[in-house]
Amino acid sequence: MSNQQTMLSRVADSLYWMSRYLERAEHTGRLLDVHLNSTLDAPKKEELARIHRLQQCLSVAPNGIDTTEGLLEHFTFAADDTTTIITNVTLARENARQIREQLSSEMWTQLNTLYLSVLAARSSGLWRSAPHDFYIMVKEGAHLFQGITDATMNHGQGWHFIQIGRYLERALNLLNLLYVHFQDETWLERGDVGTQRYFELVAILKSVTAFEAYCKVYNPNLQSRWIAEFLLFNEAFPRSLRFCVDTIQASLLTLADATQRNRGTRLYRASGRLQSSLSYDEISDITDLRAYISSVKEQLLDIHVMLYGTFVNYPIETAL
Amino acid sequence: MSVLATLLERYNIHEYAFDETFDIDGRPRPQYRALVEKLAELSADELSYRQQASDATFLNQGITFTVYSDSQGTERTFPFDLLPRILTGHEWELIETGLTQRIYALNMFLHDIYHEGHIFKEKVIPYDLVASSRHYRREMRDVDVPLQTYVSICGTDLIRLPDGEFAVLEDNLRVPSGVSYMLANRQVTKNVFPTLFNNYGVRPVDQYAQALLSTLESLTPHLENPTVVLLTPGVFNSAYYEHTFLARQMGIELVEGRDLLVHDNVVYMRTTSGLKRVDIIYRRIDDDFLDALIFRPDSTLGVNGLFNAYRSGNVVLANAVGTGIADDKAVYAYVPDIIRFYLDEEPILQNVETYVLNDEKHREHVIANIDKMVVKAVGEAGGYGMLIGPHSTRQEQHDFVERINANPRNYIAQPTLALSVAPCFVDMQVEARHIDLRPFILSGQRTTIVPGGLTRVALRRGSLVVNSSQGGGSKDTWVLYE
Numbered sequence: 001m002s003n004q005q006t007m008l009s010r011v012a013d014s015l016y017w018m019s020r021y022l023e024r025a026e027h028t029g030r031l032l033d034v035h036l037n038s039t040l041d042a043p044k045k046e047e048l049a050r051i052h053r054l055q056q057c058l059s060v061a062p063n064g065i066d067t068t069e070g071l072l073e074h075f076t077f078a079a080d081d082t083t084t085i086i087t088n089v090t091l092a093r094e095n096a097r098q099i100r101e102q103l104s105s106e107m108w109t110q111l112n113t114l115y116l117s118v119l120a121a122r123s124s125g126l127w128r129s130a131p132h133d134f135y136i137m138v139k140e141g142a143h144l145f146q147g148i149t150d151a152t153m154n155h156g157q158g159w160h161f162i163q164i165g166r167y168l169e170r171a172l173n174l175l176n177l178l179y180v181h182f183q184d185e186t187w188l189e190r191g192d193v194g195t196q197r198y199f200e201l202v203a204i205l206k207s208v209t210a211f212e213a214y215c216k217v218y219n220p221n222l223q224s225r226w227i228a229e230f231l232l233f234n235e236a237f238p239r240s241l242r243f244c245v246d247t248i249q250a251s252l253l254t255l256a257d258a259t260q261r262n263r264g265t266r267l268y269r270a271s272g273r274l275q276s277s278l279s280y281d282e283i284s285d286i287t288d289l290r291a292y293i294s295s296v297k298e299q300l301l302d303i304h305v306m307l308y309g310t311f312v313n314y315p316i317e318t319a320l
Numbered sequence: 321m322s323v324l325a326t327l328l329e330r331y332n333i334h335e336y337a338f339d340e341t342f343d344i345d346g347r348p349r350p351q352y353r354a355l356v357e358k359l360a361e362l363s364a365d366e367l368s369y370r371q372q373a374s375d376a377t378f379l380n381q382g383i384t385f386t387v388y389s390d391s392q393g394t395e396r397t398f399p400f401d402l403l404p405r406i407l408t409g410h411e412w413e414l415i416e417t418g419l420t421q422r423i424y425a426l427n428m429f430l431h432d433i434y435h436e437g438h439i440f441k442e443k444v445i446p447y448d449l450v451a452s453s454r455h456y457r458r459e460m461r462d463v464d465v466p467l468q469t470y471v472s473i474c475g476t477d478l479i480r481l482p483d484g485e486f487a488v489l490e491d492n493l494r495v496p497s498g499v500s501y502m503l504a505n506r507q508v509t510k511n512v513f514p515t516l517f518n519n520y521g522v523r524p525v526d527q528y529a530q531a532l533l534s535t536l537e538s539l540t541p542h543l544e545n546p547t548v549v550l551l552t553p554g555v556f557n558s559a560y561y562e563h564t565f566l567a568r569q570m571g572i573e574l575v576e577g578r579d580l581l582v583h584d585n586v587v588y589m590r591t592t593s594g595l596k597r598v599d600i601i602y603r604r605i606d607d608d609f610l611d612a613l614i615f616r617p618d619s620t621l622g623v624n625g626l627f628n629a630y631r632s633g634n635v636v637l638a639n640a641v642g643t644g645i646a647d648d649k650a651v652y653a654y655v656p657d658i659i660r661f662y663l664d665e666e667p668i669l670q671n672v673e674t675y676v677l678n679d680e681k682h683r684e685h686v687i688a689n690i691d692k693m694v695v696k697a698v699g700e701a702g703g704y705g706m707l708i709g710p711h712s713t714r715q716e717q718h719d720f721v722e723r724i725n726a727n728p729r730n731y732i733a734q735p736t737l738a739l740s741v742a743p744c745f746v747d748m749q750v751e752a753r754h755i756d757l758r759p760f761i762l763s764g765q766r767t768t769i770v771p772g773g774l775t776r777v778a779l780r781r782g783s784l785v786v787n788s789s790q791g792g793g794s795k796d797t798w799v800l801y802e
Binding site for chain 1: 554555564567568573574575576578579581583588589590591592593594595596
């Protein structure tokens, strides 16, 4: 029946944002956990600088927070900030609730459970007494949701919107992280990096769970340049930029077939161009890393806008 | 009997009301014999265990409704009583023919009042009574609806009087709900009493969604594969669960107003593949909220321009706009006359005696006897805006008299009726509770009534109010082949 291929734009929109919000919650949770861990190793006098850097990674201007505890509390529970765990888990659940009949019941149950656990951790004080356990719970909750989604939902249109949401958000978060940490010429440095820089590089990798994966490819020899290469261009690591863009492109192509969209439109030209440049670019070609990151980020944001223009809020004249 | 010494120990045969299960002498009626024997085998603990299992099913599946007055935890399950209510094939036949006759006449009535108005010229019903109804839609004058079928989905409330006769308590012709509970109750009861169910010979109800879809599709006979959608007010509506359930069962899209748009008097839904034309809308939104350009301007639930597309014949709405007039409780009083007028037949199902308070004599009588009356606002549903005389305080009675005098057109009154009773499992005992019955009638090219309906139960002892919003529950309804 033709009905089975029909998907309301509103439903696609909710699935996409549900996925983005949950990815963002997981990212914030991981950054906080890594920060908490490295606070133990790093010199006390560095603390404020590191707090500010974390805020930059989340695209938030310094807002008077000057202790790690204040930082954790804010980015976990502040309801008025769009980057916090509670805001993103709540928004993911709200989006899911509007389209509950489109999700498998296992997916809904998992998302609802995660939401309730975050609320419970606030009232029980778990996050304060055992913050590491709490952030692991958030990350695992998000992973479990992803696994349940892949295992219980039809891999049809809806699933592809979930994929695009997740990987677009993941790519943008990664680019922000690199942009903040690879200032000036530091990323070109070679040889022994010194203890402090070493910890910072470990933290970058751990912020995207890449430490072990990186070591498998480059040995535990931490070099900024190799880290940049790994996180931007590795084709097998599921949090690298290239992997994200490959996944987005694959889902977009499936959607083009499912919705009978012309692959020659601007959306497909833009995503195709980005995908091929990532598969041919080499780290040695890049002279200005930050300019490169900004340009990719720009292209991803364009893809988001064009995705909307193609599937969700297209002008009706074009669709009649 | 030893049986009665256990589970049925506290069961009393009701003094005034008709008992569905036992006759005057306390003997089970023939169709209930096997159920009563089954109860004799079960202990309270076993029954309680099965009750808990069925309650858990409802909760886990999220079969809930929303209570508007309750700001906390607004999602609740609808209490379910696991003892089925049983109707014989003979009883059902009467109900079926009676309801078919009634819906047929009501559709003719709706066509007439929005067109020539023969019924006014013959002075069967006063024009003023119809035109003054809050649900009368002037905009529907001379609008032709497909097959002249205004009401495609109807949920009529039937009660059983003390003499055992069925009577119509009210016709719900706008957006009746509850059918998902009829279907869910059946699923659960089958699990609770599989053998009993199997031996009884119960007619199935599971074909309802398919019948609904066929009925809707039959409204556009000229279209090959019409696109049908279900229009919901959204996740905050009390019956949202039912909307998602029916849409899924029928395999159609569940849309909100914001998913639809009207261009050149044609309705489209916005999909990822572009705009898709919509032919039939099963709307679960009241007239008032359908189109802000025509009806309530503050409505954000509907679709601007929908009414013009409808008037142009480019989209079908089920039910049609303006059907509420026929379930205005003052018009209800005239339904027997309406049946005689259009069909030249005597009504098969009786009305409940009703006083129209616009009439001065009726009004005086009702005010003098208000402590014995049930007074209802004509435009309300769901048990809101009513006074139950015997269960009210003097102050409440006094307030209602003032309201009646201020706006007599807005109220009707009925004598307090003893609804029939059936056994329910309450507090580890089986006790008698008042019940009613809401069958669901579908009409398109033909009229279909799935055998059964929602039997609603007033779970509080002595209560006569069965509405889900007022502490009622429900049970499965078995219609037997024989």
